[in-house]
Amino acid sequence: MLKQRNIELLKDYALIAPALLILVALVIYPILSGIYLSFFDYNLLRETQPYVGIDNYIVLLSDPRFLKILWNTVLFAVLANAFSTLLGLASALLLNSSGRFVGLLRALGYLPWITPAVVFVVIWSWMFSGSFSPINAVLMQWGIIKSPISFLGDEKMIFLGLSLPVWSMLVVRIWASYAFKMTMFLAALQNIPQDRIDAARVDGANSWHVFRYVTMPGIMPVLLVVVSLSMIWNLSHFEVNYLLTAGGPKDLTNVITVYLYQLAFVQWKFGHAAAAGIYTLLLASVAAIVYLRLTRSEER
């Protein structure tokens, strides 16, 4: 009997095996070699690659530039995540009806999600340029500003403690990431039984009350999971920061992934780059633990 059970179990695992095989070969192996690399002074341009223990980690932590970039990483991840969640929620609420054109509008709302970064970064960089920005052109024409705004360059312009280039970068990060959340929230919203909303209305609840006491609780679990999952992705976000500014001006928009790409492919210090990557891994682990906590309560 026990033997039979084991065979059954083995057959269950056989279903998972292809996925595990692919993941181990193509994701886990490179990750492990990344971790391995981080203990070596691994410079691709040299023949010898001495073992240095945790030196790479110490060198990074004692570099003020790295600490600043580490802080940027967290800052961008938190703010981009928060704002894109708000925008995703707002747009989902706006588009959660069944009008005639809603399908089209939703599909248009998805656009930023499906556009390759190579494309939209060129366009956004144009939006932000001093001489060619349509935003500047309009503002100047209306006489609101006298000189063009340098959206990605004017570090002296500060709003709420953050400089203009940081805000500009955030705008693009939000633009590029809200659509995923919008999708998730739309799904969650459609999950809320209509009769609960109707019942609340019959009880005399106004729109705000419906939102506060029916809608919010309905999407809360999804929201928490989406936020923690997207936190993991945000911490290791690379494309927008790299393509739009490469971390400039003066490291204001530099994040760990961009920094480690530069360490690896500009300075060829793969050991340092790997160590920087491990720090990201540690940061993301915090978000992962939150995620696991949240999902545990959902288990049956």
Place this chain on the structure above:
Amino acid sequence: MQRRLFAIVLLFCVAAILVVGCAPAIVTSETGAQPASVGSGEKREVFFTMQNYADFQTQDTLLRELADEFKAETGITVNYEILNWSQAREKINLWHVSGGAPDVADLFWAYTYSDIGGGKYGTRPIEDLVAEYIPDLEDRFFASSLADVKYKGHLYGVPWRIGIYPLLYRADFFEEAGLDPEGLQTWDDLVEYAKALTIRDENGNVTRYGMAFLPDLAQAFYSWLWQAGGSFMDETYTQATIDTPAGREALQFIYDLVNVHQVAPIAQFQDPSFDVAAELAAGHIAMMPAANTLRPFIEANAPQLKEVIRVREPLRNKTQDAFQGAGYFGLTYDTRDVDAAMQWLAFLARDENMARLAIQLGQLSPNKGALEDPYFADDWWFSGQIKALPYGRTTQHPNPAWGSITNPQPGSPIYDMMIEVVTGEKSVEEALQETNQKMQQMMDEMARQ
């Protein structure tokens, strides 16, 4: 409903796979896609790569023609690929450390890495082979371009394009301001001219800058340093030498152009979205170094400016050196059939083929015979560049660290230095001292084998 959708999605996927399954049949960049079975002997092949120049179709057609002619002559098949510039550096460096390189490749300064790979990977010295296959190389190519492919007495390739960055100016702006281009010779002249050419609107915004710098902010430092009489490294290429009076003069001059005379855009050092080529196209810039990449940009996006942009010899201070770098075709240690590769190289190195490559891909040829083609003397851009050829100074520094030192990205010493100084974050003296130290450290690290 759901079953129907399932069927549709499945059908879509299957259809896509089927339609595209024969994808490579639509266009193929491999000549010999119809493998002409050579009657005798085994099939010989050369795998050749080149970065993208001009538009894809032009380059593809040219390479196909060359490969076909070569095949007719020798029976050797050339398979070629066009690599994107955007990843070429990563790609070429990966070849140098792990192999996997093509038989013949379009390279640039990669020979500085030839010390790496221990004779297993990377660029292969070919002076002996060249003596056999292309014995008249030294006579047919400009000596200055050959200096770009020589290192420690070895020869690493055949140069096919040469970039020289003298001075570019807007003839119409000069005329408008009543300035004589011939009267512009020294750095002092430059300041006067640039002031006269800079225009501000009623709000004080600069609508035209007299001067701007090279798009690559690390390379932007080269010519100024050399013209001030300085250099990056000593003759042995082991000591960094930019923390010198010449270095200080050059860096101070750049700082002054932007901050004291205010004739050059500070945005170039501050704003990642600043695109100097676009500014030139918009008529915001009167003078700047004539970077190679500007020519195709203007031709594609602002062709009307071909009438008014002129290229002339470089400025003079202590020297009159201008940025020069050659791109070359080289062999690697991955080259399988060396004889076939060398035959292909010799074929490409013929004067007429050098001319075809340069003209169709919009590059200046380092080949003397090719340069006799009237195309170059008549071209709006090359006519000026040819006159500047005698002033070219090689940008190649045979030290493995050079690529990292001069990379135009944050974290690279020269790029960082330019930004820190011009934006006023550090003083000229402080920045130069630090940069010199960083350079030295990087060079020492590479030497520590």
Place this chain on the structure above:
Amino acid sequence: MNKKPAFSVQTVTVKMLIWFALLLFLIFALFPYYWMFVTALKPRGEIFQSPPTLFPSTFVWTNLTIPWRQFPVAQYFANSLFITAWTVVLDVLVGALAAYGMIRRRLRGAKLIIFFLLFTQLLPGAVTIAPFYFWMKNLGMLNTYTGLILSYVAWTLPFTILLLRAYFLEAFPQELEDAARIDGSGRLRTFISVLLPISVPGLVAAAAFSFILAWKEFLWASIMITTGARKPISVGLRDLIGEGGGVQYMSEFMAIAIATTIPAFLFFFIVQRYIASGLTAGAVKG
């Protein structure tokens, strides 16, 4: 909101506010696309005019077709479609199998596998590019469709499995499985004839996610694929970027960018209804 209260000032104000918010949102989301269109359609000399024209002085419609002759755009599209289609099919198939395996009788170690799946998301891709490149080289998969498709499948799998597992948990209760077993169906039979048909929305949602990754990924593809005949469009677009790293053919770039957006948009327009229902039933709760 299906039973509207009687016409009142309050509801009109709320309606107008909603429309205003929607308008703002659409401007933010779509203005970059407007700019893409007008840039593609401007005459040559006007593209880099400063200050820019918000509306082209004349529409040059031929700009949209020129790049198709100058660059092998059709080839790149075919490649992208091919790579994307295979990625989606493999990802959903392997992912669904694994998710099915994980929900069966509350498989021991399922928790561990979830942790493992999460772990794969933690290290930024940029760290592993070089080891991954050497690894792919050793496997002989550089410059092949297979290598690229497998990489994409590997990157999308964790999310697909998490999503489908949750969907299956809801859509495929224990009783249904027990019933299937009593009928004498084997695992694969149950999977194909019972589970898949009732899970179409979930599968479509998962497919949409992997479609997006495969359609727009460029960093890895650009290092791994160099053969023109195999480049996907996201890498092919970089043919228009020159030696200095800037876009050299701006009008052509925008024209191809428009063409890149359209198929993805159509795909989403068709499947968007199902994505929402595919994520229902707590599918995103993990």
